[in-house]
Amino acid sequence: MASRHRALADAERRGIWVLRGLSGLALALAVLSLTVAAGGVRPALAYGAIGLVLAGPLVRLAVPARRWVRPPDRRFLVLAGVVAVVLPVVAAVVTAGG
Amino acid sequence: MPELAVVAVAAGAGVAAAAGTAMGAGGAVLLVPALLIAGVDQTAAAAAGLLTVAAGCTAAGPRQIRQQLVNHRLAVTLEVMASTGAILGAVVAGFLPxxxxxxxLAAVLLFTAATTFLRGGMRNLPEPSLGHDALGEHAGGLGGAYLLTDAVVPYRAARVRLGLALSAVAGTVAGLTGTSGGFLKTPIMSEIMHVPVKVAAATTTLASGLTAVAALAVYLPRGALAPTWGAAAVGGALLGGQLGAWLQQRLPPVVARRSFAALLLVIALGLLARS
Structure with missing residues (x-):
């Protein structure tokens, strides 16, 4: 039990540092894009910042995966996770198309 | 683009992300109307709003994970219904004046603001027998415990079926408005399902972030948002999201609930004024 708690804490700690890294790097790229960058570098930095930010919520969804290790929870994680990400894409496609 | 406009977008995104993260309102519902009033076209405003939500979610993540405030299982469960509703909303959007x-929408917001503001006290009370090892979401159910000052407060989502049905309605509204619908998801969790408002707000921040990422995957490749606007929104929202998560940790539940009610009132009045 103690090792399980330790594994969960380690996973959360790693997730926190990944998110901090994403946020810090995205902020740096955004600031560089708006201040010192010029020409074609400017949009490249901006899109880099946007891409890093978009990865954040997906990392947040993955962080507690270690917590859901029991079979019913694992099945739930896979099904609901896929549906929760795929369905909004369908909604956005319908919205953008309409 | 004039530099003043970039600063205004960054500042607007910062304020929207701070308020949205602290109170679980997403943020797009605050930024999008402001951009529309400023003359930004609807698609770019929606993309900037969704980007603000995703950035706020990313920035608030470390603090919310460390505090074990987010119930991921609840977020994903409700999001399935909300996303289904969002598709319905997108389909019927063309038929509703x-x-x-x-x-x-204004009537729903005013009713929610009134019930949220008038409710006194706390539904979920601290349990002295629980230690810090009970914190976080509990596997196998839609419950958990969170830390309120030094006390551990257990909770369990109630009226799950009604919450799921209303999440579908919230998703429909989100599909109609092009927002993440967080301003409805938080009151559904806190007022209908009796989830503590801090947990509801943090859980909504994650759910709204996922919705925003999926929607942006469609908007951005179509060139809906100029990169300079995107960088400004990302920069402002990352700072605002951290501020919002910090505020969320410090606000007492009653103050958080009443602040959220005030925010809903402002949004409702803004909607009525615009229409």
């Missing part, structure tokens, strides 16, 4: 929709 904008003014009728605005009045309906």
């Amino acid at each position: 904008a003014v009728v929709f605005a009045y309906l």
Whole structure:
């Protein structure tokens, strides 16, 4: 039990540092894009910042995966996770198309 | 683009992300109307709003994970229904006159603001027998425990079926408005399902972030948002999201609930004024 708690804490700690890294790097790229960058570098930095930010919520969804290790929870994680990400894409496609 | 406009977008995104993260309102519902009033076209405003939500979610993540405030299982469960509703909303958007929709939405917001503001006390009380090892979401159910000052407060989602049905309605509204619908998801969790408002707000921040990422995957490749606007929104929202998570940790539940009610009131009045 103690090792399980330790594994969960380690996973959360790693997730926190990944998110901090994403946020810090995205902020740096955004600031560089708006201040010192010029020409074609400017949009490249901006899109880099946007891409890093978009990865954040997906990392947040993955962080507690270690917590859901029991079979019913694992099945739930896979099904609901896929549906929760795929369905909004369908909604956005319908919205953008309409 | 004039530098003043970039600063205004960054500042607007910062304020929207701070308020949205602290109170679980997403943030797009605050930024999008402001950009529309400023003359930004609807698609770019929606993309900037969704980007603000995703950035706020990313920035608030470390603090919310460390505090074990987020119930991921609850977020994903409700998001399935909300996303289904969002598809329905997108389909019926063309059939509902904008003014009728605005009045309906304003009525829902005013009712939610009133019930949220008038409710006194706390539903979920601290349990002295629980230690810090009970914190976080509990596997196998839609419950958990969170830390309120030094006390551990257990909770369990109630009226799950009603919450799921209303999440579908919230998703429909989100599909109609092009927002993440967080301003409805948080009151559904806290007022209908009796989830503590801090947990509800943090859980909504994650759910709204996922919705925003999926929607942006469609908007951005179509060139809906100029990169300079995107960088400004990302920069402002990352700072605002951290501020919002910091505020969320410090606000007492009653103050958080009443602040959220005030925010809903402002949004409703803004909607009525626009329509």
